[in-house]
Amino acid sequence: MNPSSELPRRTFLSQTALAGAALAFAPRISTVADAAPAPRFPLIVFNKPFQNLNFDDTADVLAEVGWSGLECPVRAKGQILPENVEDELPRLVEALKKRGLTLEVLTSDIVAINPRAEKVLRTAAKLGIRRFRLGFMYYDLAKPIPPQLAGLKPALRDIAALAKELGLHGGIQNHSGARYIGAPIWDVYELLHDIDPEHLGICFDIGHATLEAGTAWPLQARLMEPIFTAIFVKDFAWQKGGKGFTAEWCPLGAGMVRREFFDWLKTTSYRGPISQHIEYQEGAGPEQIAALKRELATLKNWLA
Numbered sequence: 001m002n003p004s005s006e007l008p009r010r011t012f013l014s015q016t017a018l019a020g021a022a023l024a025f026a027p028r029i030s031t032v033a034d035a036a037p038a039p040r041f042p043l044i045v046f047n048k049p050f051q052n053l054n055f056d057d058t059a060d061v062l063a064e065v066g067w068s069g070l071e072c073p074v075r076a077k078g079q080i081l082p083e084n085v086e087d088e089l090p091r092l093v094e095a096l097k098k099r100g101l102t103l104e105v106l107t108s109d110i111v112a113i114n115p116r117a118e119k120v121l122r123t124a125a126k127l128g129i130r131r132f133r134l135g136f137m138y139y140d141l142a143k144p145i146p147p148q149l150a151g152l153k154p155a156l157r158d159i160a161a162l163a164k165e166l167g168l169h170g171g172i173q174n175h176s177g178a179r180y181i182g183a184p185i186w187d188v189y190e191l192l193h194d195i196d197p198e199h200l201g202i203c204f205d206i207g208h209a210t211l212e213a214g215t216a217w218p219l220q221a222r223l224m225e226p227i228f229t230a231i232f233v234k235d236f237a238w239q240k241g242g243k244g245f246t247a248e249w250c251p252l253g254a255g256m257v258r259r260e261f262f263d264w265l266k267t268t269s270y271r272g273p274i275s276q277h278i279e280y281q282e283g284a285g286p287e288q289i290a291a292l293k294r295e296l297a298t299l300k301n302w303l304a
Helices: 003-025 055-065 082-097 115-126 145-166 186-192 206-227 260-265 286-303
Strands: 043-046 069-073 102-107 131-133 169-173 200-205 228-233 235-241 244-250 274-277
Touching: 043 102, 043 286, 055 069, 055 082, 055 286, 069 082, 082 102, 082 115, 115 131, 115 145, 131 228, 145 169, 145 186, 145 200, 169 186, 169 228, 186 200, 186 206, 200 206, 206 228, 206 235, 206 260, 260 286, 274 286
Parallel strands: 043 069, 043 274, 069 102, 102 131, 131 169, 169 200, 200 228, 228 274
Antiparallel strands: 235 244
8 A cells, every 4th residue: 555645545534424424413314215104995986977078187186175185997987098198098198197187997898808908908007007897797587597607707817817917907887787797706716716816816896795694794894805916895775765775876874885995995905096987976066176185185085
């Protein structure tokens, strides 16, 4: 070592140590990594009741009500038609992004992989949309049930395989009604129990589950919990008319759906979106906006 370089070297080391100590005790400057963690349950809305709005107005409604994101229908008669997905879906995502919002769930009419379905899913993947809902599937009540379920499995495996390739998470929505695949819930378990739930699971609708199962909804929820893709929320009440009782959709908290479902949900490992479905009104005028704000306030209260 050159003796003449020893003093500068020692000076450098001492100054470096002092600088490091100063940094250790200096006030910390926040960075992106220091930002508040994302909420455990992003609260979003399925905008079917106001899907006729343009993309900017859609984003404005979400921002005004207070949701953090959107579940958007990309299907026949949806806000975006599948044939227009490559042009229109990026525009919707951008309109949301400008207001700090996200597109969390794409609602499709996909029940099998074909060129149209592949275009929709590949477009979603490119835009960072990770969850999608499948289309409805129906029973033929004139035919035996088990063979119908067996016949659906190859198409579902194909959907799961493409979802895996694209990094997506699909979900079947349980519905209510005699012809719907998913109304009994056990049929969804039969269809999906041997498919990786990271790629295909259930969009669990507590409104439809309560309508079909009554007080047995906890059994349905616990059976489905390992394969949750998303949670859908709506409420209903039984109304007696001239032909007996019918279920009518109503504001959250005014019907049969129990707050206990959300108490239980908080004990699970699920961390995905909760999507509010508004079935009792359409439009986005002042009265409708006020009702939407009440819906979100009720949900937040139930999750508190």
